[in-house]
Amino acid sequence: MGKEKTPVTPATRALRAAAIACSGHIYRYEEHGGTAACARAFNINEHVVIKTLVMEDDSKRPFVVLMHGDRNVSTRELARVIGAKAVMPCQPGAAQRHTGYQVGGTSPFGMRKALQVYIEKSILDLPLIYINGGRRGFLVSLSPSDAAALLDPIPVEVGMEQSG
Numbered sequence: 001m002g003k004e005k006t007p008v009t010p011a012t013r014a015l016r017a018a019a020i021a022c023s024g025h026i027y028r029y030e031e032h033g034g035t036a037a038c039a040r041a042f043n044i045n046e047h048v049v050i051k052t053l054v055m056e057d058d059s060k061r062p063f064v065v066l067m068h069g070d071r072n073v074s075t076r077e078l079a080r081v082i083g084a085k086a087v088m089p090c091q092p093g094a095a096q097r098h099t100g101y102q103v104g105g106t107s108p109f110g111m112r113k114a115l116q117v118y119i120e121k122s123i124l125d126l127p128l129i130y131i132n133g134g135r136r137g138f139l140v141s142l143s144p145s146d147a148a149a150l151l152d153p154i155p156v157e158v159g160m161e162q163s164g
Helices: 010-017 034-042 075-082 092-099 121-125 144-151
Strands: 023-026 049-057 062-068 071-073 087-089 117-120 129-135 138-142 154-156 159-161
Touching (some): 010 129, 034 049, 049 092, 062 121, 075 154, 121 144, 121 154
Parallel strands (some): 062 117, 117 154
Antiparallel strands (some): 023 138, 049 087, 071 159, 129 138
């Protein structure tokens, strides 16, 4: 990996402005590699690599869900919890317009628009999480309590085992 310089992104600026301690981690981005590629690159459990998912409800209201890398979101349960008829992932172009980030490099920190954030409750119990730092191939590690202090997320229990 070498001593690559940590990128400056809207996410790292937001974390710095909030005086949140974090470490940057650069890896070789793999198209469609997802959190498994991140976990392999750093030899960590995929459960602590957190996905930032940009979703929308049936009225096209966008929001973010933070989920363990080795779990999926039950959209049916999430819709029930938030009081929507349905929820689905945003199209990549819409996700980029809402967040300002390219898909594969979406961070919940420093987004273009202030979106409601939902977090899988068990993430808050982890000692350390790895989450996108605002660029493909770049993660930041920090305490979930520090992430929650900045994001003010709503805890939910909508994770399910990945199939396949």
